[in-house]
Amino acid sequence: MPCLSRDAVLYCWYARDLGIHGPALLKSDEVQQHPLFPLTILGVQRALRTFGVADTPLAWQRSGQIVNWVAGMAVVLLAGLLTARLVRRLELPLDPRSTSLCAMVLAAVLPLNTWLSADVMSEQMHVALYLGGVILLLGLNGWKAALGCGVLSGLAFLTRPEGAVVCFAAFLVLLAQVRTRRLRVLAGRAVMLALGFLACAAPYVAISGKLSPKLDKETLDRFQASLGLPRPLDATESGWRQAALLRRDVDWYWLVPMALYTTFRAGRVVVPLLALPPLVRLRRRFGHPPLLGLGICGVTHFSLTVILLERHGYLAPRHTLVVVMLAVPFAAMFLMHALNELSARGRRGIARAVAALCILPLVIYSLRVPNGADAFIAQAAHWLRQHDPRVESRVLLGGSSERRLAFYTGMRMQPWPENEPSFERRFIELRGHLMGSCPDYFAIESGPGEERAGNDRLLERLRADEQVAAQVAEVHVERTARGDALHIWRFAWGPSTQPHSLPVGSSDTGP
Numbered sequence: 421m422p423c424l425s426r427d428a429v430l431y432c433w434y435a436r437d438l439g440i441h442g443p444a445l446l447k448s449d450e451v452q453q454h455p456l457f458p459l460t461i462l463g464v465q466r467a468l469r470t471f472g473v474a475d476t477p478l479a480w481q482r483s484g485q486i487v488n489w490v491a492g493m494a495v496v497l498l499a500g501l502l503t504a505r506l507v508r509r510l511e512l513p514l515d516p517r518s519t520s521l522c523a524m525v526l527a528a529v530l531p532l533n534t535w536l537s538a539d540v541m542s543e544q545m546h547v548a549l550y551l552g553g554v555i556l557l558l559g560l561n562g563w564k565a566a567l568g569c570g571v572l573s574g575l576a577f578l579t580r581p582e583g584a585v586v587c588f589a590a591f592l593v594l595l596a597q598v599r600t601r602r603l604r605v606l607a608g609r610a611v612m613l614a615l616g617f618l619a620c621a622a623p624y625v626a627i628s629g630k631l632s633p634k635l636d637k638e639t640l641d642r643f644q645a646s647l648g649l650p651r652p653l654d655a656t657e658s659g660w661r662q663a664a665l666l667r668r669d670v671d672w673y674w675l676v677p678m679a680l681y682t683t684f685r686a687g688r689v690v691v692p693l694l695a696l697p698p699l700v701r702l703r704r705r706f707g708h709p710p711l712l713g714l715g716i717c718g719v720t721h722f723s724l725t726v727i728l729l730e731r732h733g734y735l736a737p738r739h740t741l742v743v744v745m746l747a748v749p750f751a752a753m754f755l756m757h758a759l760n761e762l763s764a765r766g767r768r769g770i771a772r773a774v775a776a777l778c779i780l781p782l783v784i785y786s787l788r789v790p791n792g793a794d795a796f797i798a799q800a801a802h803w804l805r806q807h808d809p810r811v812e813s814r815v816l817l818g819g820s821s822e823r824r825l826a827f828y829t830g831m832r833m834q835p836w837p838e839n840e841p842s843f844e845r846r847f848i849e850l851r852g853h854l855m856g857s858c859p860d861y862f863a864i865e866s867g868p869g870e871e872r873a874g875n876d877r878l879l880e881r882l883r884a885d886e887q888v889a890a891q892v893a894e895v896h897v898e899r900t901a902r903g904d905a906l907h908i909w910r911f912a913w914g915p916s917t918q919p920h921s922l923p924v925g926s927s928d929t930g931p
Contacts, residue, residue, distance in 0.1 A: 424540055424824055426821055431540050432480040432540060435465065447628055457542040457579050461540070488545065499524055501520065502558075504517065504519065505555060506753075509710040522756050526691060527745065530691065531782060535790045536738065543580070543741050550572075550745075552572045563609055569590050570587055570614060570619075571616040573616070590713060593709065593713045679729055692744065692747055694750075717746060721746075758771075759771045804908070805829060814860035816861045817854065818862065818863040819836065822863040846878065850878060861910055862909040865906050867903045867905055868902070892910070892911055894909050
């Protein structure tokens with residue numbers, strides 16, 4: 421992988437700042453992610469440091485990749501374990517061992533899994549903890565299983581807020597057994613479940629003073645919007661919160677179809693399509709254990725993706741990874757059933773062809789280089805390090821994609837509101853940042869893609885502006901074969917100006 425993804429940089433910076441500021445950082449309004457994944461990155465980085473590994477940006481990246489590689493392997497193993505347990509509990513006419521191996525193969529070659537195992541994103545660790553909680557959720561036959569389910573759900577919550585869904589589903593499963601089980605026994609398991617979850621989640625809530633930074637921010641923004649108040653400045657100017665995402669206004673009747681489409685994309689069509697026949701055939705058993713808890717998790721998480729799309733106009737395939745992984749056991753069941761039927765009829769050649777037809781498309785996609793199209797970011801960072809020996813003391817003005825340039829060069833990051841929908845206002849804001857804050861470098865991407873729309877016009881306007889042209893000069897352009905270009909401008913310091921120095925507590929989010 422030549423370059424981190426945009427959001428992966430934030431996790432590396434979060435981990436670094438946790439090591440500098442400690443738990444006090446969790447109280448900051450700038451922190452918009454749950455802390456367990458960055459904390460794990462910090463632990464691995466410090467372990468590497470004891471073996472003499474230098475404290476460099478690549479060390480932070482490798483630490484995150486180590487965490488996600490281990491989590492990715494765990495996801496593969498847990499997918500097999502979940503499948504074997506389902507086959508046994510449902511008493512299906514399938515061999516648990518071969519079906520679980522089939523599920524592990526599907527999980528191992530799922531392109532979304534391979535990408536997230538290479539990058540530094542929180543989804544892979546979250547899914548590993550989530551699947552572990554779901555496996556225990558299928559039983560809940562004792563206080564140990566209830567406690568373990570609560571702990572794993574709490575750890576998943578500390579990684580991403582959706583991790584609480586497992587605990588929520590477990591409580592509903594216990595509630596559904598009131599008529600068939602002793603109330604005292606169910607109450608004891610519910611208490612152990614709550615204790616396990618709270619033991620993990622409560623310290624974080626107590627330290628940070630909020631249930632979830634994303635939920636609290638969304639509630640605050642909606643409350644201010646209902647009062648007709650303008651959006652807070654830090655919501656657009658903060659280096660932690662900024663993200664150049666392609667957002668759309670989606671009509672209500674398109675929400676579920678678009679969420680389904682994104683889920684099929686996440687599973688590369690193969691996994692969701694294979695899972696449909698068993699899900700349809702087992703539909704009447706989803707109201708009873710062991711499928712009740714699994715069904716609640718799947719439906720609730722899919723509903724969360726629909727809500728995300730409705731409220732923010734944005735939904736990425738990685739947001740549906742949990743739904744896809746919950747479908748993997750059913751995909752493996754159908755594939756093994758089809759292969760067994762064909763083999764029993766003496767059509768083993770056709771069985772092999774069917775297996776290859778299902779697996780090979782996933783393998784081809786999973787062999788692509790993660791973030792391969794973003795190699796020009798790393799190449800531009802290499803150019804800067806070669807041509808500016810003091811680059812680590814510089815300040816970079818850029819957007820959410822360009823913060824990767826700041827990460828690899830060690831520069832401090834100063835963001836600008838690139839999400840401003842009005843082109844004229846966006847130009848005025850950018851010009852004001854260039855002339856007022858006096859950064860050392862300015863970087864902006866141009867080329868195809870709706871997220872870069874208008875950047876070419878911005879560059880033309882800036883070049884035509886005499887005051888800007890007198891202070892800023894383009895020093896490097898990193899181009900790609902597909903038409904992308906990263907433009908790097910250097911601020912020409914006059915005799916009376918000095919490099920800008922960011923105060924403590926500002927948007928100094930560089931590594």
